[in-house]
Amino acid sequence: MSKKIGYLGPKGTFTKIAVDSLFNGEVKKSYATIPECIDGVQNEEIDIGVVPLENAIEGTVHLTIDYMIHQVRLPIIAEIVVPIKQHLLVNDKFDQSRDQIANVYSHSHAIAQCHQYLHKHLPDADIHYTTSTGSAAEFVSESDASNAAIGNELAAEEYGLTILAKDIHDYANNHTRFAVLSKTGDPVQIREQTIETQKTTLMITLPSDYAGALHQVLSAFAWRKMNLSKIESRPMKTGLGNYFFIIDVNQPYDSVLFPGVQAELEALGCKVTILGTYPVFHMHL
Template sequence: MTFEPDSVPRRTYSYLGPAGTFTEAALAQVPEARGQDWRPVRNVGEALADVVEGRSDAAMIAIENSVDGGVSTAQDALATMPGLRIVGEYLVPVEFVLVGRPGMKLEDVSVLTAHPVAYAQCLVWLGANLPAHAHIPAASNVASAVSLIDGTSEADAAIAPPGILEHHDLQLLASNIGDNVNAITRFVLVSRTVAPPAPTGADKTSLIAELPDDHPGGLLEMLEQFATRGINLSLLASRPIGDELGRYRFVIDADGHIHDERMADALLGLRRFSPKVIFLGSYPRADRAVVHYPERYSDDVFVEARDWLRALVSGEPEE
C-alpha cells in the first residue's frame, strides 16, 4: 500500500479590492502568495480583521505614501488591533492612466471621474491636456473605472491604476498622467504574531509608543532611546490616542533588527520609558539597503559592555 503525502494547505491573503488596485500590485510581489487564494476586501480594518479572526493568513495594506505621508487608518488599526505582526514591506510606484469605454478618444473627453486623491495628483497633466474638463468624484481608484462599464457614471473617462487594464475591457487614452513621477506607496504584509525572521543586515523595525505624560522634553526623551544607540528613524508620525485632547501615540520605523544588540537595548530603554509599546515587527527593507552605523554601536561593543558589568557584579578581578 502506498500513501500519498498530505497536500499543502492553500493560504489566503486579504487585500483592498477589487482587482486592479495598487494593493493587488503589491501583493503580486509576494512570492509565497502566488497561486494562492486572494481575498478582496473593502477597507483596511476588514483586511486586518480577516487575519485576527483566521479567515486569512496575511493581509496586504498601504502604510505610507511619499506624497501624502502615513496612512492614518492603517496606523490606527495596527495600534488598536492586538495579535498582528508586520512580516514584509513592498513598494509600488503610484502611476495613473486615463481610460475610457472602447472606442473613446482623448479629444472626446469632457467629463472624467476619479478618486479625489488621484485627481489631485494629476492636475498638472489635466490642465495641459484637458483644460475644460469637469470632475465627478469616485469612491476609489478602481470604482472610477468600473463605473464606466456598469453605466453608473455619466463620465467619458476615468483616472485609474494601470492594473485596471488587466481586468476590464477599457480603452487606454493616456499613460503616466501623474504629476509626481517619483510617487511611491509603501505596503506592508501583516500576519498573526510570529517570531521575527533572521536579520539580513538590511532590516527595519516598526513599533508604536506612547509618552508617559505631557511634559516639556517628553518627545526628546523618547527619541534619545534611539539616538544614544546610533539608530536612525526613517518614520516618526504622531496619531491622537483619542481619549482626550493632547494625547498622542507615535508610529516609528527604525533602521535595524530586534536581534541587533543596539536595537534590543533601545527597545528595553523605550519599554522602561513608555507606558505602552507595541512591537509591530522586524523585517527586510523593501529597497534592501544595508543599514550602516558607527563602529561604536556594533554588537560587539554592547556584548563587551554587558560582560564587563557581569564581571563587576560577580567580583572578578579587573584585568
C-alpha cells in the same frame, strides 16, 4: 499547503500588483475596504493581508495605521514598496475628445496624486471618490463616455479600458509602501525577490506632555547610532493633545540594542510596543 492572501480590491488595484509581485500560486481574495481586509486576517478568513501604508506624495494612509492600532493589532511581517504610475482611463464608448469627460473617479489618494493634471486638463470635471482605483475602473467600464477613472495598467487590462493619458501623477518619484499582516507573525515566504533592507516598527506612547519628552525618546536611539527612517505622531483618540508615535528603525530587532532602548524609554514612563520586525521588498515595474 498554500496560504490565502487578502488584499484591497477589486482586481486592478495597486495592492493587487503588490500581492502578485510577491506571491505566486496562493489563493487570493479581494476586500472592498482596508478594515475588511484587516478583519479578514483577524477572523482567520485569510492567512495574510496586504494593505497600503504610506504614499511618497500623500503620506501615511491613516485609515490603515489607526485601524491597526485602535481596532485590530496584527504584527507586520513584511513591507512591499511599489512604484505608482497613475493613468487616465476611459471605456470603449469614448470618442477621443477629452472635453466630453464630465466625471473622474478614483481613490482619494490617487486623485490627490494627480491634482495638477486634473487642474490643468480637466478643470470642469466633477471628482468622485471610490474605495479603490480598481472599483473606479470597474464602474467606468460599465458607464457612459462622460466618465473616466484614474488607475494603473492592470486596471485597464482587467476592465477593458483604454489609457487616454499615461503617467498623470504630479511627481515622478511616486511609490507606495504596503504592509503585509499576519495573525501568527510567522515570516512571509515570497517568490524570487531580494530583500532590500530590514526594518522594525515601534509604537511609543509618552507618559505626559512635558518639555523635552520627544527629545529624550529620540536620544535613546541616537546615542546607540540607530537610524530612524520615519517618525510620525497620531492621536490617541482619548482627548486633545494625546498622541502616540510610530517610529521605523532601519534594522531588525536584536537582543542587544532594542531591549536597551525599551528599558530606557520605560524608565522615562513611556509605553513601547513592537509592531513588527520584517524584511522590505522593492518591486520594479
